[in-house]
Amino acid sequence: xxxxxxxxxxxxxxxxxxxxxxxxxxxxxxxxxxxxxxxxxxxxxxxxxxxxxxxxxxxxxxxxxxxxxxxxxxxxxxxxxxxxxxxxxxxxxxxxxxxxxxxxxxxxxxxxxxxxxxxxxxxxxxxxxxxxxxxxxxxxxxxxxxxxxxxxxxxxxxxxxxxxxxxxxxxxxxxxxxxxxxxxxxxxxxxxxxxxxxxxxxxxxxxxxxxxxxxxxxxxxxxxxxxxxxxxxxxxxxxxxxxxxxxxxxxxxxxxxxxxxxxxxxxxxxxxxxxxxxxxxxxxxxxxxxxxxxxxxxxxxxxxxxxxxxxxxxxxxxxxxxxxxxxxxxxxxxxxxxxxxxxxxxxxxxxxxxxxxxxxxxxxxxxxxxxxxxxxxxxxxxxxxxxxxxxxxxxxxxxxxxxxxxxxxxxxxxxx
Amino acid sequence: xxxxxxxxxxxxxxxxxxxxxxxxxxxxxxxxxxxxxxxxxxxxxxxxxxxxxxxxxxxxxxxxxxxxxxxxxxxxxxxxxxxxxxxxxxxxxxxxxxxxxxxxxxxxxxxxxxxxxxxxxxxxxxxxxxxxxxxxxxxxxxxxxxxxxxxxxxxxxxxxxxxxxxxxx
Numbered sequence: 001x002x003x004x005x006x007x008x009x010x011x012x013x014x015x016x017x018x019x020x021x022x023x024x025x026x027x028x029x030x031x032x033x034x035x036x037x038x039x040x041x042x043x044x045x046x047x048x049x050x051x052x053x054x055x056x057x058x059x060x061x062x063x064x065x066x067x068x069x070x071x072x073x074x075x076x077x078x079x080x081x082x083x084x085x086x087x088x089x090x091x092x093x094x095x096x097x098x099x100x101x102x103x104x105x106x107x108x109x110x111x112x113x114x115x116x117x118x119x120x121x122x123x124x125x126x127x128x129x130x131x132x133x134x135x136x137x138x139x140x141x142x143x144x145x146x147x148x149x150x151x152x153x154x155x156x157x158x159x160x161x162x163x164x165x166x167x168x169x170x171x172x173x174x175x176x177x178x179x180x181x182x183x184x185x186x187x188x189x190x191x192x193x194x195x196x197x198x199x200x201x202x203x204x205x206x207x208x209x210x211x212x213x214x215x216x217x218x219x220x221x222x223x224x225x226x227x228x229x230x231x232x233x234x235x236x237x238x239x240x241x242x243x244x245x246x247x248x249x250x251x252x253x254x255x256x257x258x259x260x261x262x263x264x265x266x267x268x269x270x271x272x273x274x275x276x277x278x279x280x281x282x283x284x285x286x287x288x289x290x291x292x293x294x295x296x297x298x299x300x301x302x303x304x305x306x307x308x309x310x311x312x313x314x315x316x317x318x319x320x321x322x323x324x325x326x327x328x329x330x331x332x333x334x335x336x337x338x339x340x341x342x343x344x345x346x347x348x349x350x351x352x353x354x355x356x357x358x359x360x361x362x363x364x365x366x367x368x369x370x371x372x373x374x375x376x377x378x379x380x381x382x383x384x385x386x387x388x389x390x391x392x393x394x395x396x397x398x399x400x401x402x403x404x405x406x407x408x409x410x411x412x413x414x415x416x
Numbered sequence: 417x418x419x420x421x422x423x424x425x426x427x428x429x430x431x432x433x434x435x436x437x438x439x440x441x442x443x444x445x446x447x448x449x450x451x452x453x454x455x456x457x458x459x460x461x462x463x464x465x466x467x468x469x470x471x472x473x474x475x476x477x478x479x480x481x482x483x484x485x486x487x488x489x490x491x492x493x494x495x496x497x498x499x500x501x502x503x504x505x506x507x508x509x510x511x512x513x514x515x516x517x518x519x520x521x522x523x524x525x526x527x528x529x530x531x532x533x534x535x536x537x538x539x540x541x542x543x544x545x546x547x548x549x550x551x552x553x554x555x556x557x558x559x560x561x562x563x564x565x566x567x568x569x570x571x572x573x574x575x576x577x578x579x580x581x582x583x584x585x
Contacts, residue, residue: 156493
């Protein structure tokens with residue numbers, strides 16, 4: 001038994017490929033926990049950043065700077081009354097949020113956080129991700145239909161039309177990136193997520209810069225289509241609150257509603273991971289080919305620790321600036337403790353073995369985090385599209401451009 | 417890597433496929449039928465995975481479960497279900513039904529009993545790690561002509577749909 005557990009540590013693959021059930025389960029739990037924590041952090045960040053965009057303070061009451069707000073929200077949602085409308089289709093109403101949740105969490109088994117830090121590496125990796133994430137639209141449609149109410153049904157219809165339209169442009173953009181993986185000596189490409197990043201490594205170029213501007217345009221199309229796929233602003237017509245209350249999840253409350261939110265944010269992280277893997281070099285650190293040598297390796301490996309120390313510093317600045325009134329004492333102590341934890345994490349990240357193992361995960365997460373911030377930025381900046389404009393952009397702009405990029409990429413690949 | 421619990425998963429997925437197939441025709445509500453069909457298609461994708469055909473399984477999920485069934489549901493939701501629920505579910509042509517079922521069942525038994533020679537004796541060992549690449553070589557090499565004909569047919573279907581749906585082009 002112990003041998004079975006330790007045997008994986010010497011193998012240099014993902015637990016899925018090594019066929020080690022124990023470590024696969026451990027990885028699954030780590031990823032599930034990590035994603036759930038990331039969703040909570042994202043929830044807090046979104047409210048806070050949106051508030052600052054609009055010159056408000058955002059959550060300030062629960063914990064220092066509202067840091068405990070997601071936990072308070074979660075407890076509130078868990079203890080709320082769970083209402084099923086009388087005329088609703090009970091079974092479908094019950095299973096719809098589960099389908100969304102399962103679809104958005106299943107894709108994480110192929111996301112490569114590092115060359116060995118993935119649950120498994122499927123031969124059909126990217127196809128699997130696109131397929132399973134497209135199942136979440138079924139959950140949306142079922143939720144809208146089962147509610148047996150007008151707004152949810154309209155929201156579900158809008159959502160299915162929108163997701164089916166944008167999936168086509170998205171798929172075309174993905175294919176042009178996969179085409180680039182085949183530009184090697186053997187001429188065979190790959191669909192495996194780890195293989196795609198390794199192809200970028202061996203071609204010494206992130207695919208966003210490949211055949212400039214072709215890779216960049218394909219990336220741009222994907223970046224637009226993925227916002228539409230996840231029903232986020234400015235493409236959040238299925239849940240446009242000014243017209244449809246909350247769209248397909250109007251009738252949901254309490255725990256079920258929170259499952260929808262969890263699924264939506266998990267799907268956002270998942271599609272951002274696809275973009276990072278396909279075009280932004282996955283787990284590779286910036287400039288892996290030009291800034292080489294031991295010195296640069298050391299400099300880049302120190303960045304995760306320094307980042308956490310910087311966050312700790314910000315927290316301590318917050319402690320100093322906290323009002324001195326006794327009413328704020330608990331908050332001040334809490335913020336200082338939070339800063340101390342961040343600083344401790346930063347110090348742990350400086351230990352050489354940890355530093356080496358954590359590096360790829362750090363760079364992958366940092367790139368995904370940029371996308372998550374972009375989602376909030378879009379929401380604060382762009383007004384919502386009208387539905388006919390949405391369809392026009394999807395079918396008459398993104399799809400032809402994506403097909404054009406695909407053909408040009410193929411021509412360039414043959415010529416060069 | 418050695419597969420785990422293969423027999424269990426085979427029976428599990430087969431049972432799921434058969435069960436959802438039965439549910440598709442017995443459910444009175446069209447949306448419930450469509451949902452059962454989705455589960456059947458997903459179980460089928462699992463069976464493809466067990467046959468070392470991951471690419472086919474992926475395409476099954478992305479096209480059938482993710483694409484076609486969404487369009488099915490889209491249409492069903494717009495149809496008046498109230499009237500459909502009042503209509504009779506099964507018609508009275510039981511004689512033809514029994515005959516057709518017997519013929520199909522007889523065919524199945526015949527294939528099961530005598531079909532052994534139709535298949536190659538040794539079990540093929542497909543390489544899972546290069547399954548996609550092999551399918552690509554097949555489609556664009558050996559079966560290039562059939563593949564192009566099929567895509568041309570689809571193109572004709574698309575143009576036909578546009579011509580029929582749009583009054584003035």
